[in-house]
Amino acid sequence: MLIYRLVFIFMPVVIYMSFMWAPPAAILGDASRILYFHVPVAWVSVAAFIVSGIQSILFLVSENKRREREYMAYNSAAAGMVFTILTVITGSIWAKLSWGSYWNWDPRETSIVVLMLIYIAYLSLYSSLKEHPNRGGISSVYLIIAMITMPFFIFIIPRIYSSLHPDTIINQEGKIHLEAAMRITLFASIVTFTLLYGYIYRLMNRISRLEIKAEEKHYDI
Amino acid sequence: MQSRLFKNLRKDFLIEFRNRSAMNISFAFAGITTLSVSLACGGASLTPQIHSVLLWIIIFFSGMSGLSHIFIREEEERTSLFLALHSDAENIYLSKLIFNIILFACITALVTPLYLFFMQVMPVYRLYFILTASAGSLAVASITTILGAMVAKAESRGSLFTVISFPVMIPVLWISIQLTSDSLEGGSPPELRSLLFLLAFSGVIISVSYLTFKFIWTEQ
Numbered sequence: 001m002l003i004y005r006l007v008f009i010f011m012p013v014v015i016y017m018s019f020m021w022a023p024p025a026a027i028l029g030d031a032s033r034i035l036y037f038h039v040p041v042a043w044v045s046v047a048a049f050i051v052s053g054i055q056s057i058l059f060l061v062s063e064n065k066r067r068e069r070e071y072m073a074y075n076s077a078a079a080g081m082v083f084t085i086l087t088v089i090t091g092s093i094w095a096k097l098s099w100g101s102y103w104n105w106d107p108r109e110t111s112i113v114v115l116m117l118i119y120i121a122y123l124s125l126y127s128s129l130k131e132h133p134n135r136g137g138i139s140s141v142y143l144i145i146a147m148i149t150m151p152f153f154i155f156i157i158p159r160i161y162s163s164l165h166p167d168t169i170i171n172q173e174g175k176i177h178l179e180a181a182m183r184i185t186l187f188a189s190i191v192t193f194t195l196l197y198g199y200i201y202r203l204m205n206r207i208s209r210l211e212i213k214a215e216e217k218h219y220d221i
Numbered sequence: 222m223q224s225r226l227f228k229n230l231r232k233d234f235l236i237e238f239r240n241r242s243a244m245n246i247s248f249a250f251a252g253i254t255t256l257s258v259s260l261a262c263g264g265a266s267l268t269p270q271i272h273s274v275l276l277w278i279i280i281f282f283s284g285m286s287g288l289s290h291i292f293i294r295e296e297e298e299r300t301s302l303f304l305a306l307h308s309d310a311e312n313i314y315l316s317k318l319i320f321n322i323i324l325f326a327c328i329t330a331l332v333t334p335l336y337l338f339f340m341q342v343m344p345v346y347r348l349y350f351i352l353t354a355s356a357g358s359l360a361v362a363s364i365t366t367i368l369g370a371m372v373a374k375a376e377s378r379g380s381l382f383t384v385i386s387f388p389v390m391i392p393v394l395w396i397s398i399q400l401t402s403d404s405l406e407g408g409s410p411p412e413l414r415s416l417l418f419l420l421a422f423s424g425v426i427i428s429v430s431y432l433t434f435k436f437i438w439t440e441q
Contacts, residue, residue: 120384130376134439138375141434148426148429149389
């Protein structure tokens, strides 16, 4: 779809806005600019997990397009894994700049690591079921079981245990504590990284579709 | 339905008691891990937090060593297809779940007193301690039953079971460690809602597993 190609226009604009247009934060200064990359990749990590989970549920409940659903769930998880690693890296850099150490086992740091472990577990399970005819069904059930634990990490733990992490975009007061220019840059970046995920995801799905077609035609690729 | 369930359960217990090696290994693993931890600590004075972490690590790995066995045995002995023809998926799941809950309750009942004895620690809130160990074991058994069914169908089962279990098990371990620490430490009584969380978590996992087990057991 054409909309995902907008990423080629939006990405340079967002990079410019992040480094040149948005003002530095009051205490952190220019180091705060990592916000425009850390928050969007964290959002995409969770969004990719949700997409993967939805595709898994659809795989189990629908009668047709099952093969397609299977690789769509897998591809979203594979893309989500990359974004989760980026979240961990950008989060560690930000933690070092603001708290003085790369890792603190803060509740929010823990929740993103758990998400990464779920991705690793899912991808490991999927690859070890290579020869099994029910690969899609088994891996889909795993993702659904793993999805049950996610609200605990994303919504419950950070609210029970004290965290050094700044307020999330949607906090308990329902307000965004950012200047207008910073807010616009952040939302532009979130949209751009979502488009980037959509673009990569579509490409991966196209490749999977071609691989299946080639398999069906007995081509060896 | 009930008669099939009890027949399956009886069959599992009979097979395990006839060939005790798997169960003996599970119990031996749990006992040896507890002893090796206490030996390594060598009478050192540990905080309640460290005690609860060590206890739950032992319980977690004891579960990892034995709880997938019930499904792996069906695959290794090539009886899973026959079982699928004989009983519906829900019956099979419930019988394996009950078996795992009983087995893991026995393992926890072995590990916990051994740990308390060798580490010379006594919980201040004993009832909370027992309830936490019971609710935590129930949660571990309910998670590992469905994951054991998945692993039985995969290659490189042993290491994969730990890899896929750990992320799902973290909420249970987190809450159980906190509750155990509170019941060992004294001070303010542990929160009842955390205990309820463990029971609710087990309930949700068992419900979802019951609904989705047929997608694992029967080829779609």
